[in-house]
Amino acid sequence: MTEKQENNSLVGNEERTSESDVFSCGIGRLFETTRRLRVRDIVLLVFIGGLCAILLGLILFSLIRNSNFDRLNRAIPNQIWYIETVYEIITESIKDTSPKEDGLMKEGQGVGDIKGIIDVLNYIKDVVGSRVIFINSFFDSNDDDHMAIADHMRIKNVFGTMDDFDLLRNITKKEKVRLIMDFIPNHTGRGSAWFQKSRKKEGKYKDYYIWAPCDLKKNTYPNDWMSVKGGRAWTYDETRKECFFHQLEDDKPDLNLWNPDVQKELENILRFWLDKGVDGFHIRNVQYLYEDHKLGDESPIPGRTGQAYGDFEHNQTRNHPENAKILQAWKAVVDSYSTKAGEEKALIITADDDLNATLRYMKAGVALVRVNPLSGNGASLAERIEMTLKDVHSVIKRIGWMFSDKYSSRLASREGSQQTKALLTLQATLPGVPFIYYGNEIGMTDHPEVPGLLKYRTPMQWNSNGTGFSMNRPWIDRNPNYKTINVERERASDNVNSLLKLNQKLQKLRELESFQLGVMSVPFRDGDLLVYTREAKGFPGYLVAINFGGTFKSLSNAPGIPQKGKMVLHTHKEINTTINVALNSYKLGPHHAVVFEFI
Numbered sequence: 001m002t003e004k005q006e007n008n009s010l011v012g013n014e015e016r017t018s019e020s021d022v023f024s025c026g027i028g029r030l031f032e033t034t035r036r037l038r039v040r041d042i043v044l045l046v047f048i049g050g051l052c053a054i055l056l057g058l059i060l061f062s063l064i065r066n067s068n069f070d071r072l073n074r075a076i077p078n079q080i081w082y083i084e085t086v087y088e089i090i091t092e093s094i095k096d097t098s099p100k101e102d103g104l105m106k107e108g109q110g111v112g113d114i115k116g117i118i119d120v121l122n123y124i125k126d127v128v129g130s131r132v133i134f135i136n137s138f139f140d141s142n143d144d145d146h147m148a149i150a151d152h153m154r155i156k157n158v159f160g161t162m163d164d165f166d167l168l169r170n171i172t173k174k175e176k177v178r179l180i181m182d183f184i185p186n187h188t189g190r191g192s193a194w195f196q197k198s199r200k201k202e203g204k205y206k207d208y209y210i211w212a213p214c215d216l217k218k219n220t221y222p223n224d225w226m227s228v229k230g231g232r233a234w235t236y237d238e239t240r241k242e243c244f245f246h247q248l249e250d251d252k253p254d255l256n257l258w259n260p261d262v263q264k265e266l267e268n269i270l271r272f273w274l275d276k277g278v279d280g281f282h283i284r285n286v287q288y289l290y291e292d293h294k295l296g297d298e299s300p301i302p303g304r305t306g307q308a309y310g311d312f313e314h315n316q317t318r319n320h321p322e323n324a325k326i327l328q329a330w331k332a333v334v335d336s337y338s339t340k341a342g343e344e345k346a347l348i349i350t351a352d353d354d355l356n357a358t359l360r361y362m363k364a365g366v367a368l369v370r371v372n373p374l375s376g377n378g379a380s381l382a383e384r385i386e387m388t389l390k391d392v393h394s395v396i397k398r399i400g401w402m403f404s405d406k407y408s409s410r411l412a413s414r415e416g417s418q419q420t421k422a423l424l425t426l427q428a429t430l431p432g433v434p435f436i437y438y439g440n441e442i443g444m445t446d447h448p449e450v451p452g453l454l455k456y457r458t459p460m461q462w463n464s465n466g467t468g469f470s471m472n473r474p475w476i477d478r479n480p481n482y483k484t485i486n487v488e489r490e491r492a493s494d495n496v497n498s499l500l501k502l503n504q505k506l507q508k509l510r511e512l513e514s515f516q517l518g519v520m521s522v523p524f525r526d527g528d529l530l531v532y533t534r535e536a537k538g539f540p541g542y543l544v545a546i547n548f549g550g551t552f553k554s555l556s557n558a559p560g561i562p563q564k565g566k567m568v569l570h571t572h573k574e575i576n577t578t579i580n581v582a583l584n585s586y587k588l589g590p591h592h593a594v595v596f597e598f599i
Contacts, residue, residue: 080341080342080344081131081132081178081279081342081344082132082178082279082280082344082346082348082367082368082433083433083516084130084131084132084178084433085128085129085130085131085132085428085433085434085436085507085510086130086132086133086134086180086400086433086434086435086436087124087128087130087132087133087134087436087438088133088134088136088402088405088435088436088437088438089117089133089134089135089136089438090112090136090406090438090457091112091113091114091116091117091135091136091138091159092111092112092158092159092457092475093112093438093457093458093459093460093469093475093476094112094116094117094120094438094460095112095113095116095117095119095120095460095462095468095469095470096108096109096110096111096112096113096116096469096470096471096472096474097113097115097116097119098110098111098113098470098471098472099471100471100472101472107157107158108157108158108159109470109472110470110472110473110474110475111158111159111470111475112159112459112460112469112470112475113158113159113160113164114138114155114159114160114161114164114165114168115160115164115167117133117135117168118167118168118171120460121171121172121175121177123487124177125175125177127487127491127500127504128436128441128503128504128507129503129504129507129508130436130507131176131177131178132177132178132179132180132279133172133177133178133179133180134180134181134282134435135179135180135181135182136182136405136406137149137181137182137184137284138155138156138159138181139151139152139153139154139155139156139182139184140154140155140156140157141156141189141191142189142190142191142251143189143251145453147184147187147189147248147252147284148187148188148189148190148191148249148251148252149184149187149188149189149192150188150189150191150192150193151192151193152184152188152269152272153269153272153273165276166276169276169277169278173277178279178280179277179278179279179280180278180279180280180281180282180346180348181273181278181280181281181282182281182282182284183269183270183273183281183282183283183284184284184285185255185257185266185269185283185284185289186247186248186254186255186284186285186286186288186289187246187247187248187252187253187254187255187285188252188253188255189251189252189253190251190253194208194209194255194265195208195209195253198211198240199237199239199240199244200239200240201240204261207256207259208255208256208259208261208262209244209245209253209254209255209256210244210245210253210254210256210291210295211240211242211243211244211245212234212242212243212245212295213242213243214234214236214242214243216236221234221243222234222243222245222295223295223296223297223298223316224297224298224300224306224312225245225291225295225297225298225316225317226298226308226309226311226312227246227247227248227249227250227309228247228248228288228309229248229249230308230309233245233246233247233317234246235250235253245291247285247288247291247317248285248288254288254291257289257290257322257326258290258293258322263326263329266330267329267330267333270330270333270334271333274333274334274337274345278345279345279346280334280345280346280347280348280367281330281334281345281346281347281348282348282349282350282370283327283330283347283348283349283366286323286327286349286350286361287318287319287323287352287354287357288317288318289320289322289323289326290320290321290322290323290326291316291317291320292316292317292320295316296316297316298312298313298314298315298316298317299312299313299315300312300313301313318352318354319352319354319357319360323357323360323361324360324361324363324364325364327347327361327364327365327366328364328365330347330365331347331364331365331366334346334347346367346368347365347366347367348366348367348368348369348370348400349361349366349368349369349370350369350370350402350405351369351370351371353375355391355392359395362395362398367398368398368399368400368432368433369395369398369399369400370399370400370401370402370435371388371392371399371400371401371402372388372401372402372403372408373385373388373389373401373403373426373427373430374388374403374414374415375388376388376389376391380527380528380548380549381415381419381528381548382525382527382528382529382530382546382548382549383525385426385523385530385548386523386525386530389430389523390522390523393522396430396431396432396520397431397432398432399430399431399432399433400432400433400434400435401426401427401430401432401433401434401435402435402437403423403427403437403440404437404440404456405435405437405456406437406453406456406457407453407456408456409446409456410437410439410440410444410445410446410456411423411424411437411440412440412443412444412445413445413446417443417445418590418591419548419591420440420443420499421497421499421502421571421572421591421592421593422546422547422548422571422591422592422593424440424441424499424502424503424506425502425506425544425546425569425571425593425595426530426544426546426593428503428506428507428509428510428515429506429509429510429515429534429542429544429595430520431518431519431520431534434510436503438460439460439461441499441500441503442461442485442486442487442490442499442500443485443499444458444460444461444479444485445479445481445485446479447476447477447479448479448480449477450476450477454476457476458476458477458478458479459474459475459476459478460487461478461479461481461482461485461486461487462486462487462488463486463487463488463489464482464483464484464486464488464489466478466482466483468486468487468488487500496574497570497571497572497573497574502571505569506569509568509569509595512539512540512542513536513538513539514534514535514536514539514540514541514542515534515542516536517536518534518535518536518539518541518542519534519535519536520532520533520534521533521560524558524559526553526557526558527549527553528547528548528549528550528551528553529545529546529547529548529549529553529555529558529588530545530546530548531543531544531545531546531555531558531561532544533560533561535598540597540598541597541598542568542595542596542597542598543561543562543565543583543595543596543598544593544594544595545558545586545588545593545594545595545596546592546593547588547589547590547591547592547593548591549590549591550590550591551590552587552588552589552590553587553588554585554586554587554588555583555584555585555586555587555588556584556585561583561584562583562598562599563582563583563584564580564581564582564583564599565580565581565583565596565597565598565599566579566580566581566596566597566599567579567581567594567595567596567597568595568596568597569593569594569595570592570593570594570595571592571593571594572589572592580599581596583596
């Protein structure tokens with residue numbers, strides 16, 4: 001081979017070698033690229049698969065949750081909004097929005113108002129956990145109690161204007177908060193235009209009230225009827241020269257509900273506020289609506305003097321059969337505004353001591369009856385509660401549980417501050433609806449020096465410096481303990497079981513299905529210990545144990561309780577939900593309450 005041929009051969013080999021290397025390198029890169037693509041595809045597929053799993057889980061969770069809500073809605077048809085916790089307020093004491101006045105104070109300054117309700121709405125729904133507000137009477141009236149009504153369709157000037165109310169209703173609708181207000185059909189005040197015309201016997205107004213001849217000089221009255229507030233239930237009017245009847249004080253003459261024109265007037269009042277968007281009405285003094293049409297004498301109690309209200313049976317003036325009939329008529333009015341699910345309207349009353357009458361009113365269409373669980377007869381607190389629960393057991397889901405209002409002592413004062421947490425637990429875990437009187441959620445007490453009913457109505461205690469309610473001098477003295485008992489202090493507390501924080505936990509607990517729609521076992525009482533269960537079919541059940549006594553109590557005697565449970569709430573201790581507790585050996589501390597989930 002010549003040198004030239006050899007060189008050509010070498011060059012060809014080098015070229016062939018280069019092409020082979022290139023080919024090998026290309027194949028290698030291809031395999032490497034393929035390998036990388038496969039890894040990336042796998043990672044991508046895993047990622048997409050994970051997303052799909054999460055989405056599927058969310059869909060399933062949503063379906064299950066919606067199914068549970070559907071079951072809840074089916075279980076409580078047409079009642080869903082008024083099973084929510086109700087926050088009860090009196091406008092004059094919730095919050096004053098008037099500007100600070102350095103000189104002479106003007107009308108309304110230092111007095112809570114409707115704008116103040118708007119200001120504290122977030123507190124009510126987000127902190128207290130209530131989406132239903134019950135506003136006590138704010139109507140144009142001639143008394144400090146706002147019950148001697150001058151005009152049922154006007155707002156008292158010190159509380160604001162109708163525009164303020166419309167704004168409140170628009171905001172509450174947007175926030176999905178319901179409004180209940182007082183309806184006062186039993187009487188008006190003497191300043192009412194109706195009464196002024198009636199005492200002059202003008203036209204149809206002549207018989208708007210119950211009038212009868214009487215002779216004060218001879219001390220003769222139409223009958224023996226006595227006023228609930230003391231003395232005769234008849235007061236002489238100089239203009240008409242007759243006596244008018246009043247179940248309550250003489251500044252509150254009773255309307256004549258036998259009169260069809262009066263019935264129409266009352267229906268018009270309901271329609272006026274329904275047109276404003278009100279969701280429900282608390283009917284005041286329902287037991288006194290009708291009296292015997294013939295004004296017959298009461299039945300005296302043997303051995304009594306006949307000089308006091310308690311000396312008679314009141315078969316003519318209390319819980320008259322016509323009361324239920326007119327409730328049915330009012331129910332028809334509010335039902336005419338219940339056009340679709342979720343927009344139902346409710347009638348609510350406060351019970352007296354006649355259980356049979358209360359049951360009649362329920363049949364007539366009353367949605368809720370407010371009852372104080374402490375009102376039963378018994379030697380101890382636990383026994384009183386037990387008796388009340390047994391009395392109303394058949395209708396317990398339609399009971400509104402209230403401890404106090406503007407006519408009765410506050411919870412922390414009535415039973416002592418050491419019982420407050422236990423009683424709030426009772427209120428929140430019973431079937432029915434809790435009515436929280438403003439301030440009870442932070443342990444407000446009766447004023448130690450203010451006389452009469454006003455001691456139950458002192459301004460809401462928002463902060464330690466006293467300016468949370470008003471920048472001006474309040475309409476009534478603040479309770480001196482506002483510096484230590486107030487919302488600001490409760491919210492800032494490191495104690496996870498401060499009264500306000502405990503209330504928040506209780507409201508969360510109430511959202512569980514077994515507390516919303518579950519049945520309640522007949523309460524078991526062992527001395528000061530009260531035990532009951534709440535359980536809805538298809539959902540976890542719960543055991544509630546409350547010790548109202550001053551010593552430790554064992555659950556060992558409670559019948560039918562499970563062997564173990566998971567603690568989900570304790571009124572005084574931090575809990576560990578991962579630990580199962582042996583219930584038959586568990587001992588509950590004095591004035592403590594606990595809730596266990598069944599295992």
